[in-house]
Amino acid sequence: MQPMFTGQVLPIVRERAGGAVLRTRVLRIASMAESDVDQAAAPVYKTFTNPRTTILGAAGQVELHLTAEGRSEAEAEELIEALAVGIRQALPGRIFSEDGRELPEVVADLLRDQGRTVAVGESCTGGLLSARLTDVAGASAYFERSIVTYSNRAKIEELGVDAGLVERVGAVSEEVAAAMAEGARRVAGTHIGVGITGIAGPDGGTPEKPVGLVYVALDGAAGTRVRRAVFPGGRERVRYQATQVALEMLRRGLLGLAPL
C-alpha cells in the first residue's frame, strides 16, 4: 500500500493542493494530566491560527499535535517551530519527544548514550516496565536484569527488603519501594535501580491504601527518590501509568533535571 500511495496517489493530491503543504509535529508529555498540560500550553497555542493545535490525552501520556500549512515544507516547519518554542517554555523539561519516539525509546537512547545500566524490582506492574524497557532493540546495552517480586517473600529473598519493614509499613509503601530500587541496583550491580510497588486492583484496596496507589522509586549514586501517585482507571491503566512515571523519572534523572 505504501509504495502505491507515495508513487501514485500523493503526486495527484499534491497537485490538487495547489502547492500548499501540511506538516504535523507531535509533542509528547508523560505522566502529567491532560488538563494540566492544556492549562500550561493553551495560552501559547491559542494565539496561533497557523499552526492549529490539537491536544490528545491517553493514560499516562498527553500529545500536542501542531499542524501548519505553508507554501513549502520548510515554511511549514518554521511556522511549527515558532509555536513549539513557546510551548517548550510553558512546559519546561516536560516534552520528552518531538520526533515520533515513544518514552521507552527516549530513555533507552539516553541510557545507551551515557553508558549507564539499569535494573528493575517491580511488583504491581508485574514485568510491564521491564517488557517496555526491553521492547527497544539493543536493550542488552543498558538492561541488566529485572526481578518481578509479586510475593512478599520474593521481595525479601530477591531484593533484600527487610522482612520487619514489610511487616511494619506494608509492601505498598514509600519505604519498601525505596528498598526495592536499592536492592535491584545492589543485586544487579547497575548504575540505576527502579522499584515499583502498588495496588493495581480491582481488589486489595483499603481506605488508607486505595486501588491505584503506586510508589515508584529511583536509586542511583545521588541517593533514592520516591514518587507517590494514585492513578484512576482499571488494572491495566494503573499498571501502564505506573510504568510511565518510572520511565519519566528515569528520563529526568538521566537529563540532569533531577538528582540521580
Next chain:
Amino acid sequence: MQPMFTGQVLPIVRERAGGAVLRTRVLRIASMAESDVDQAAAPVYKTFTNPRTTILGAAGQVELHLTAEGRSEAEAEELIEALAVGIRQALPGRIFSEDGRELPEVVADLLRDQGRTVAVGESCTGGLLSARLTDVAGASAYFERSIVTYSNRAKIEELGVDAGLVERVGAVSEEVAAAMAEGARRVAGTHIGVGITGIAGPDGGTPEKPVGLVYVALDGAAGTRVRRAVFPGGRERVRYQATQVALEMLRRGLLGLAPL
C-alpha cells in the same frame, strides 16, 4: 453509548430484522499457523452454510468466527454448536477458548482452580510473559515471582544456570532454557517453572541461531520439556509469539494434555 444502543437502537434493528437473530462464537487457537488451522478446520466448516465461518490470523493466535442466523438465540446457538463439535474434533485439544477469554485468562483460571503456582525465568521476552500472566486480576494467587535475566551473569546468579553450560552451548539453547525453568521453579519454590531464551532481533542472529529462534521450557513434577521455534516477524512479534507458546504449553500441561 452502550445504554443508548441497547435501549434505543437495538429494538428498532430487531424489529426490522423480522425476528431473525445473528449469533457469533469465537474459537481461539494459540501458537499454530493460520494455514494449519484452516487445513484442519476447513473440511468441516465448508460443509456448513449456516453458520458461516471466518478465519482471522494474528501473531501467535488464530480465531474462527462462527456466525449463525436463527429464528431465536437458542436456535442460532444450536446451529453454532453443531459446527463447533466438528471443529473441536478436527483440532483436538487445540481450542483454548470459546467464551471470549484470552489465553492468559484461561491459564490463570486453570492455575487458580488447581491451586498451582508458577515462576518465570525469561530472557528475550524481557518481562512480557510475566506482564501478561499478571495482567489478570488476582494474579497473586498463582504468580510468585519472575526473574528477567537479560545478561548471562543474571542467568547464572539468579537462576543458578551453570556458567560452563552457557559457555559451552550458548545462552540461546535448549539446555539453558531448561536450566532457567528449573532454576525459576527451585528458587521460587513453586509447582511450575517457565524458562524462555531466544533472539528477538533485529540484531544478534547467526546462520546457526537466526533471529526469531526461541526455546521455551516448562519444568514441573513430571520433569522438564523444551519447545524450539523460529518465529517470523519483527522483534515485537517474536517476543509476543514466544509468550503465546509458553502460555499454550502451560495450558496443555495444566489440562493433562502433556506431562507437567
